[in-house]
Structures are given as C-alpha cells and as structure tokens.
Amino acid sequence: MIFTKRQLLKNSVGLVAVSALGLRAGQSRAAVSEFRMIEAGGASGESIEKGYIAPFTEKTGIKVLRESPSGLGKLRALVESGDNSVPLLEVGSPELYQAVALDLVEPIDWDVVNPDPIFDEAKHEYGFGYQYYSTVMAWGEGQRAPKDWAEFFDPEALPGKRSLPDYPSYILPMAALAAGGSIENVYPIDLDKAFESLERIKDSVSVWWQAGAQPPQLLQDKEVQYAASWSGRVAGAPGIEFSYQQGLLDLAYFVVPKGVDPELKKAAMGLLHEMSVAKNQAVAADVISYTGPSTELEQLLPQDRIGEFPTTTANKSVQMFNDGQWWFENADEVEQRWQEFKLTL
Amino acid sequence: MNSTATAFIRPRRPARLGRLGATGLGFALPVSLFLLVAFDVPVLMMFGWALTSAKGMFAPFVEFFTRPAYIKVILNTLRIAAIATVSCAVLGYVLAYWLRSLSGTARLVALTLVVLPFWVSILVRSYAWIVVLGNNGVVNRALLDLGLASEPVAFLYNDLGVVIGTTNLLLPFLVLPLYAAMIRIDGRILQAAETLGASRWTIFRRIFFPLTVPALAAGMVLVFILTLGFYVTPAILGGGRVPMVANMLDMLINRLPRWELASAISILLLILTLLLHLLYVRLSRQAGN
Numbered sequence: 001m002i003f004t005k006r007q008l009l010k011n012s013v014g015l016v017a018v019s020a021l022g023l024r025a026g027q028s029r030a031a032v033s034e035f036r037m038i039e040a041g042g043a044s045g046e047s048i049e050k051g052y053i054a055p056f057t058e059k060t061g062i063k064v065l066r067e068s069p070s071g072l073g074k075l076r077a078l079v080e081s082g083d084n085s086v087p088l089l090e091v092g093s094p095e096l097y098q099a100v101a102l103d104l105v106e107p108i109d110w111d112v113v114n115p116d117p118i119f120d121e122a123k124h125e126y127g128f129g130y131q132y133y134s135t136v137m138a139w140g141e142g143q144r145a146p147k148d149w150a151e152f153f154d155p156e157a158l159p160g161k162r163s164l165p166d167y168p169s170y171i172l173p174m175a176a177l178a179a180g181g182s183i184e185n186v187y188p189i190d191l192d193k194a195f196e197s198l199e200r201i202k203d204s205v206s207v208w209w210q211a212g213a214q215p216p217q218l219l220q221d222k223e224v225q226y227a228a229s230w231s232g233r234v235a236g237a238p239g240i241e242f243s244y245q246q247g248l249l250d251l252a253y254f255v256v257p258k259g260v261d262p263e264l265k266k267a268a269m270g271l272l273h274e275m276s277v278a279k280n281q282a283v284a285a286d287v288i289s290y291t292g293p294s295t296e297l298e299q300l301l302p303q304d305r306i307g308e309f310p311t312t313t314a315n316k317s318v319q320m321f322n323d324g325q326w327w328f329e330n331a332d333e334v335e336q337r338w339q340e341f342k343l344t345l
Numbered sequence: 346m347n348s349t350a351t352a353f354i355r356p357r358r359p360a361r362l363g364r365l366g367a368t369g370l371g372f373a374l375p376v377s378l379f380l381l382v383a384f385d386v387p388v389l390m391m392f393g394w395a396l397t398s399a400k401g402m403f404a405p406f407v408e409f410f411t412r413p414a415y416i417k418v419i420l421n422t423l424r425i426a427a428i429a430t431v432s433c434a435v436l437g438y439v440l441a442y443w444l445r446s447l448s449g450t451a452r453l454v455a456l457t458l459v460v461l462p463f464w465v466s467i468l469v470r471s472y473a474w475i476v477v478l479g480n481n482g483v484v485n486r487a488l489l490d491l492g493l494a495s496e497p498v499a500f501l502y503n504d505l506g507v508v509i510g511t512t513n514l515l516l517p518f519l520v521l522p523l524y525a526a527m528i529r530i531d532g533r534i535l536q537a538a539e540t541l542g543a544s545r546w547t548i549f550r551r552i553f554f555p556l557t558v559p560a561l562a563a564g565m566v567l568v569f570i571l572t573l574g575f576y577v578t579p580a581i582l583g584g585g586r587v588p589m590v591a592n593m594l595d596m597l598i599n600r601l602p603r604w605e606l607a608s609a610i611s612i613l614l615l616i617l618t619l620l621l622h623l624l625y626v627r628l629s630r631q632a633g634n
Binding site: 071072073074075076166205206207208209210221222223331335336339340342343345 | 412413414415417418421475479480481499502580584585586588593598599600601602604
C-alpha cells in the first residue's frame with residue numbers, strides 16, 4: 001500500500017484541476033490572518049480552542065478555524081487534491097507512521113516551534129504529540145471492579161455485558177494481556193492469543209463502539225456493565241467508575257500535510273508552541289481530562305481530581321504505552337484478521 | 346403593460362418551444378451538464394483509482410475476490426437487504442391496503458403520518474429507536490413490568506435492530522407508490538367480480554393482488570437498492586456486529602485509507618445496483634400500465 005510519487009501525481013491531476021476552479025482557500029499572502037486545522041472534535045476540540053487557540057490568537061491576531069473529525073482519509077484527500085490551506089491535522093500514533101510511509105506529511109519545523117520542555121516521545125520528526133489519552137476499563141456504579149484485563153475478558157468471573165472498541169489498535173493489546181504476560185512485554189503482540197481472548201468474550205459483547213461518546217452512554221443506560229473506553233469520556237462521568245490499571249496510554253499528534261502553504265505552516269508552528277506551554281495545557285486538561293506533553297504539567301493540574309489524568313506519575317506507571325511502529329508494520333495482517341473476526345459475531 | 350408584453354411574445358413562443366422541446370434535450374441540457382461535471386466525472390475519477398493502482402491494473406479486484414472477508418460482508422449486506430425488503434413488503438402492503446379503505450380526512454391524516462418521518466433526520470430516528478427498544482427502553486420496561494419477559498429482550502445491536510431501523514426508514518418508499526397503484530384500480534372490476542359470486546378472499550387473491558404486484562415488486566426493488574447503501578442505521582443499531590458494505594467502505598476510505606480497494610468494491614456495487622435498477626424500471630413501467 002505504498003504509493004510512488006508519480007502515482008500520487010497522476011491520480012491528483014484531475015482533482016487539482018477541480019480545486020483550481022475555486023476550492024482553494026488561504027493562498028499565499030504576506031500576512032497570514034487565519035488558517036484551518038482538522039482535529040478530533042467534541043470536548044477535545046473545545047480543549048484546543050480554550051487552551052491553545054485563545055492565547056495564540058491573542059498574541060498573534062491569527063484566527064484558527066477548527067474542523068472535525070480528522071483521519072488519514074482526509075489527510076490523503078488534502079494532499080492529493082493539492083489543497084494547501086490546512087497546516088495542521090490530528091492523527092493517532094499508528095496513523096502517524098502510516099502517514100509518513102505514504103508520504104503524506106512534511107517534517108515539523110522544531111526550530112520555529114521552539115517548545116517548552118516536553119516529553120521526548122512528543123517530539124517526533126513528523127509529529128507534535130499534543131495530547132495523551134488512555135483506553136481504560138470502566139464499569140457501571142455498583143458492579144464489581146475488574147482487577148485486570150484477564151478478569152475483564154472472563155465472562156464467568158465477571159458476568160455482564162461488555163462494550164469494546166471497534167478499533168483493533170485499542171483492544172488487541174488488552175486482549176493479548178488477558179491471555180497472560182505483563183504490560184512491559186505486551187509488544188510484539190501475540191495475535192493468536194489476542195484473538196483467542198476475543199473469541200472467549202465475544203458473546204458477552206453487546207456493542208463494538210466507534211464513537212467515543214458511546215461507552216459512557218451505554219454504561220449509564222445499563223445497556224452494558226463493563227466497557228473499554230477512552231479515559232476522558234469516563235473520568236468524572238456520573239454513575240461510572242474506571243481504573244488506569246493496565247490502561248493503554250496513547251499520544252495524539254498534529255502533523256503537517258505535505259505541500260502546505262509555507263506561510264501557513266510557519267504560523268501553525270506558533271500554535272504548536274502554545275501547545276507546549278504547561279499553563280495552557282492545564283487549561284485544556286480542565287475541559288477534558290486528557291493531558292499535554294509538558295514535563296511540568298502535573299503540579300498545575302487540579303489536585304482534587306488528579307487521579308483522572310492519564311499521565312500523572314501514579315497513573316503512567318501502571319499503564320502500557322501504545323506502539324505505533326508495531327501497528328504500522330502489522331497493519332495488513334491485523335486488518336484482515338479483524339475483519340474476519342468481526343464476521344464471526 | 347404586462348398583457349401587451351405577453352401578447353407580443355406569445356406568437357414566437359411555439360416556435361422556440363418546438364426547437365428546444367423537440368427532443369427534450371434543450372431542457373435537460375443544463376442539469377445534465379451540471380451532473381456531468383459535479384457527479385459523473387468525479388465518479389469516473391474515483392473508478393480510476395481501482396484501475397490505475399500501483400500494484401497493477403486489476404490488483405484491487407483480485408484482492409477483493411481472494412479475501413473471503415470482503416465477499417462475506419457483501420453477502421451479509423444482501424441478506425440484510427433481503428430481510429428488510431420482505432418486512433417492508435409485508436408491513437407496507439397491509440398499510441397501503443388499509444390506507445385505501447380510509448376516506449376523506451382519515452386518509453389525509455394517515456398519509457401525513459406515513460410521510461411525516463421523512464422530515465426527521467435519519468440520525469435522530471435511529472437514535473430514537475435506542476430510547477424505544479433499548480434494555481432500559483419503553484418497550485422492554487413495559488414487557489418486564491407486565492411480566493411478559495423475565496429479562497430485557499435484545500432488540501438492538503443485532504440483525505433485528507438493523508432490520509427494524511431500516512424497515513422504519515424505508516417503509517414510505519414502498520407504501521406511497523403501492524398506495525397510488527391501489528387507488529388506481531377500477532372499483533367496477535371488483536364489483537363485477539362480486540356480482541359474479543366471488544368471495545372477498547377470491548376477489549383479493551385473483552383480481553386485486555395481481556393488479557398490485559408490479560407496484561409491489563418495483564417498491565421492493567427500490568427498498569432493496571436503498572438498503573444496500575445504508576450506513577447510519579447499521580452503525581448505530583447494529584452495535585458494530587452487523588457488518589455492511591457502506592460501513593466497510595467507510596473504513597477503507599477514511600481510516601486505512603485504501604481508496605483503490607474501496608473504488609473496486611464501489612464499482613462492483615454500482616454494477617449490481619444498475620442491474621437492479623433495470624429491473625426496477627421494467628417493473629415500474631408494468632405498474633404504470
């Protein structure tokens with residue numbers, strides 16, 4: 001699934017012609033007054049608005065237009081159609097490696113970003129890791145708490161309906177862990193074992209969710225008793241308990257679509273700088289309990305609900321970190337086996 | 346002023362109309378051009394992805410046919426579409442028959458109720474089914490309170506949920522043309538049968554029903570075609586357990602992104618739909634006669 005440049009060019013000629021008719025926005029100008037960004041949407045989008053865009057616009061006068069949702073499909077469409085008006089687009093960690101391999105992104109200008117101190121994994125050549133989020137076990141109030149994924153994946157030990165992500169990269173590590181092993185050696189994932197765990201539990205799974213809003217709603221409606229959910233969706237939600245124990249920590253990145261207007265890119269690097277500032281990250285974390293990459297963020301977070309955040313020292317130490325490189329290398333096999341598994345439901 | 350202008354123009358109008366309207370092409374030209382540029386050309390370009398894949402001209406098609414998962418999803422889509430079509434036909438026929446028996450205001454009110462759901466978004470209606478049919482929903486609570494069930498019935502997040510949602514959304518597409526065909530039936534034919542001593546059941550079976558079959562069949566083909574492309578309903582009411590082709594295409598386009606394969610699958614789906622459409626055109630012509 002790797003494209004040669006010529007291939008991309010050939011396919012995009014027509015689209016370029018169409019976009020030349022007037023779809024192009026944000027032409028190269030001396031002074032940038034606004035740019036577009038594509039992000040995940042929802043409360044996460046609001047956290048970007050309050051935490052980062054607000055101080056950025058105040059400083060520079062540049063407006064930022066948010067669009068959502070994001071995805072590799074949109075990135076590919078932007079690049080192949082020659083639309084150069086979007087300097088920032090959000091991707092998950094497995095998508096980052098795929099975007100690089102497909103030649104859809106250009107390097108971050110780290111000299112211009114000039115970030116405050118942030119964790120190393122957030123400083124990727126092609127991506128600015130701006131937001132940590134976890135996939136965690138959650139359950140309805142009053143249910144017995146699972147002590148680990150092995151118990152979560154055992155419908156006899158822990159009776160009740162489940163809701164699991166309809167995304168292999170957010171559930172296979174847990175499924176592998178349920179079959180034995182520890183969070184340190186979950187990668188490389190043993191796919192046979194992981195799918196065995198899923199086979200064992202599939203009859204108890206009512207809903208394979210695609211939207212992050214689904215699991216908290218399903219738990220509150222008592223449609224399911226247990227769910228694997230994104231942490232920010234269940235942290236502080238009424239009637240829901242959750243645990244970071246063996247959670248899957250992940251980092252969302254902003255990338256720069258290839259061929260973007262250089263002026264817009266330069267302006268966007270200024271917004272990335274705002275994303276590295278601990279004070280701004282604390283504001284964003286107040287909107288949704290995902291955390292930015294600053295090494296100094298922990299003491300700025302509200303201490304009364306410090307347990308809600310995925311990257312505090314206590315929470316980070318009990319979780320495993322998602323390995324985007326592994327997902328990228330095994331994408332084809334995973335996708336095929338996932339599709340086949342889903343057909344046996 | 347106005348009338349003189351009209352009078353002045355009037356003599357010229359037939360000639361111009363004749364030129365433009367001889368084949369109808371003149372009237373169809375603007376919209377045809379628009380569709381050509383805004384729809385047909387992009388669709389053809391999309392097909393180009395499948396045919397100019399880096400792996401070879403027909404590589405995406407080969408991949409499709411050699412991977413059982415993709416074919417199984419298509420077959421599952423056809424199966425769901427068939428079930429939804431039959432349930433639409435059964436419910437729709439009864440409903441249209443009942444509508445025909447109503448008179449005046451009652452008929453108007455009932456028809457409005459049939460059309461009303463068209464004004465509500467598909468998304469809202471699909472979510473509404475969760476409120477109605479969920480474990481904690483109206484129906485299940487009633488069943489439990491009345492002692493008719495000991496635990497909640499699983500209406501949602503399975504084939505049944507998708508079929509219920511799809512049937513609800515597509516029922517008007519079948520009912521309205523069927524109702525139109527039913528009221529076109531000449532009442533005197535039925536009276537003639539009655540005077541010859543036929544029972545009501547015989548009249549229905551040998552006269553009324555055969556006269557409505559073409560409209561019913563056309564409506565069924567239409568429902569089947571529309572179900573093939575359903576995305577929202579399986580996504581919400583299927584709970585990710587009912588794989589259908591539109592949801593698979595979404596994954597191939599937006600998540601992976603494997604546009605070549607998505608394009609190949611779209612081409613095959615379009616061919617299938619066109620064949621069904623031919624059938625629909627033939628059937629609805631018959632219904633028109």
